[in-house]
Amino acid sequence: MATEATNGAGETNGAAAEKTVTFTSLKPQLFVESSKASDAVAFYKAAFGAEEVNRISHPKRKADQELPLLLSAEIKLGSSSILISDLSDDSTALVKTVGTGLVFCLETEDIEAAIDKAVKAGAVAEGEITEGEGACCGGRVGMVKDPYGIVWLICTPAKKCANVDA
Amino acid sequence: MATEATNGAGETNGAAAEKTVTFTSLKPQLFVESSKASDAVAFYKAAFGAEEVNRISHPKRKADQELPLLLSAEIKLGSSSILISDLSDDSTALVKTVGTGLVFCLETEDIEAAIDKAVKAGAVAEGEITEGEGACCGGRVGMVKDPYGIVWLICTPAKKCANVDA
Numbered sequence: 001m002a003t004e005a006t007n008g009a010g011e012t013n014g015a016a017a018e019k020t021v022t023f024t025s026l027k028p029q030l031f032v033e034s035s036k037a038s039d040a041v042a043f044y045k046a047a048f049g050a051e052e053v054n055r056i057s058h059p060k061r062k063a064d065q066e067l068p069l070l071l072s073a074e075i076k077l078g079s080s081s082i083l084i085s086d087l088s089d090d091s092t093a094l095v096k097t098v099g100t101g102l103v104f105c106l107e108t109e110d111i112e113a114a115i116d117k118a119v120k121a122g123a124v125a126e127g128e129i130t131e132g133e134g135a136c137c138g139g140r141v142g143m144v145k146d147p148y149g150i151v152w153l154i155c156t157p158a159k160k161c162a163n164v165d166a
Numbered sequence: 167m168a169t170e171a172t173n174g175a176g177e178t179n180g181a182a183a184e185k186t187v188t189f190t191s192l193k194p195q196l197f198v199e200s201s202k203a204s205d206a207v208a209f210y211k212a213a214f215g216a217e218e219v220n221r222i223s224h225p226k227r228k229a230d231q232e233l234p235l236l237l238s239a240e241i242k243l244g245s246s247s248i249l250i251s252d253l254s255d256d257s258t259a260l261v262k263t264v265g266t267g268l269v270f271c272l273e274t275e276d277i278e279a280a281i282d283k284a285v286k287a288g289a290v291a292e293g294e295i296t297e298g299e300g301a302c303c304g305g306r307v308g309m310v311k312d313p314y315g316i317v318w319l320i321c322t323p324a325k326k327c328a329n330v331d332a
Binding site: 021023024025026040044049078079080114118121146148152 | 190193209213244245287310312315
């Protein structure tokens with residue numbers, strides 16, 4: 001598996017038909033045991049002076065359940081952002097192949113093209129593109145695993161679903 | 167272990183004597199099996215259109231050994247940077263507690279104060295502060311593991327050792 005193209009091929013001489021994929025942001029996303037995400041945010045504030053810039057509760061857990069799950073909180077450390085999320089049933093499926101719960105979330109308008117390109121380069125697509133709660137901020141999300149064991153979530157840009165909690 | 171302060175304590179009412187710690191950057195750093203780091207950089211270029219912005223060879227491996235190890239290559243994806251490094255004997259020791267080889271590198275001028283603050287918040291210091299080859303770009307580096315299993319390298323800012331390969 002994944003033996004296709006890690007030799008740098010296809011970078012400058014790719015087919016003319018290949019789509020350009022633009023990523024609007026890259027954010028590491030940490031999934032923690034439900035419902036420790038709030039504690040984790042507090043810890044990163046205390047330990048590293050992180051600043052919380054966004055917090056989105058799980059839309060399905062607001063009214064009828066005791067434990068409101070944190071879909072994602074965004075914290076800033078310097079000029080970088082990290083997303084912290086409670087593991088839900090959906091996200092557990094999404095990240096069950098990941099040892100530490102640490103993945104990368106790449107935001108783009110064209111999830112399909114991004115996944116295609118990554119798979120052509122040697123990544124392995126994991127599962128289908130899903131809508132909703134699994135990751136990032138509740139938009140559409142697909143997943144690839146790279147030859148180095150890292151899982152990449154290819155997600156709808158955050159601005160498109162920033163008011164999922166509204 | 168690590169049961170101290172994940173409850174958000176000590177954030178606004180900390181002792182007046184506590185030093186302010188400033189981080190100049192946060193970069194995820196991926197350690198891969200030696201010497202696959204170059205392949206990994208090529209893969210991330212092909213898969214995600216990453217741009218290589220810096221490459222530092224291992225200073226000790228230049229003349230007298232067959233396999234030049236990549237101490238770290240910095241790639242840009244959107245506005246974010248990721249460091250890719252070959253595992254060396256030193257870095258294997260540094261990251262042996264990490265499942266995926268993925269850690270965070272936090273750059274600061276005051277490594278000791280940063281580690282102190284993180285440990286007070288509930289992180290666990292791992293090993294001593296070391297000089298050299300283990301991580302980042304060859305400056306001083308310390309390591310803490312947080313209560314969520316993530317390893318943080320607290321490093322000298324990159325600008326201070328950018329010409330280690332010169």
